[in-house]
Ligand SMILES: Nc1ncnc2c1ncn2[C@@H]1O[C@H](COP(=O)(O)OP(=O)(O)O)[C@@H](O)[C@H]1O
């Protein structure tokens with residue numbers, strides 16, 4: 001792919017796969033959906049055999065790992081009248097999954113409201129272009145539609161990122177839209193009611209580390225089906241996610257060195273053990289309070305790989321890895337540094353003696369923890 005964007009949206013990144021799936025799609029489909037639920041599932045979970053399209057064989061790789069049933073339920077929710085709310089720890093691919101769903105169902109993943117403490121009702125519903133409003137009065141032309149407005153009028157999905165960061169009373173402006181599927185613009189003299197077209201729905205994401213879902217009103221909660229996205233439990237899968245993600249980012253940034261799979265395994269095991277609070281051999285670990293997500297592991301690995309590419313002639317250095325891990329883990333409290341040191345002095349020490357190899361190098365690098 002030519003490098004036009006730092007991070008192309010899902011529908012551009014996987015344009016070929018989406019086209020191929022569409023051309024071969026004969027399954028039942030809700031009104032206005034680009035792909036059928038079956039094809040959406042294949043896009044996200046991958047196909048066993050390549051799809052033939054324009055005489056070419058297109059491989060559809062699995063993109064979301066760890067819970068196929070959850071993905072199937074999400075798709076079915078979106079075909080119904082309730083919204084979908086993905087909740088979980090940061091870095092569990094909630095955003096990624098919501099982008100994949102939007103791109104496959106509506107052809108776009110960018111119709112998005114980003115929830116913050118400063119999100120206002122205007123940003124959720126609509127606002128005005130004041131120059132036009134003064135010149136022409138409250139006419140449709142002067143109205144600046146929000147992503148919700150666009151979703152309703154086009155019949156596509158609106159993503160609402162980090163919805164629980166938005167004050168609860170602002171979140172509640174979604175209630176009437178979600179139950180009646182109509183948005184009222186009282187200022188407009190005619191056509192003041194915007195009816196949602198089929199295909200419209202909302203995907204919200206919420207981090208349980210933020211203010212939380214508790215403060216969301218029960219009236220709004222009832223308009224959503226909740227799905228909890230958990231961190232990947234399988235170390236081999238986590239290693240594979242790290243490799244896949246780093247490979248793609250490296251390619252996009254023209255870093256042309258192979259991914260060191262041994263280091264990816266070491267990092268996947270480290271993250272897994274620190275997250276679970278217990279080592280493979282049963283040693284108890286005092287868990288850091290920082291988020292030990294796969295996404296963080298990917299970024300620690302990629303950082304180390306960039307360093308290897310630009311400074312170290314492609315050699316992944318465990319000193320850099322340890323320093324990057326240190327920075328990623330010890331953001332919130334000083335106690336996390338002690339916990340990380342404790343982990344090195346028990347579990348990594350044990351692996352260094354028992355397995356040796358890069359674990360020994362990793363153990364030696366503990367002197368860089370600070
Ligand atoms: N189950 C998973 N399947 C595939 N990738 C995952 C998974 N969990 C985490 N990841 C990786 O971590 C990143 C998580 O990013 P993101 O979607 O921003 O998480 P969240 O929105 O939950 O904070 C993904 O882009 C992907 O690289």
Ligand SMILES: [Mg+2]
Pocket residue numbers: 094095096205
């Ligand atoms: Mg997110």
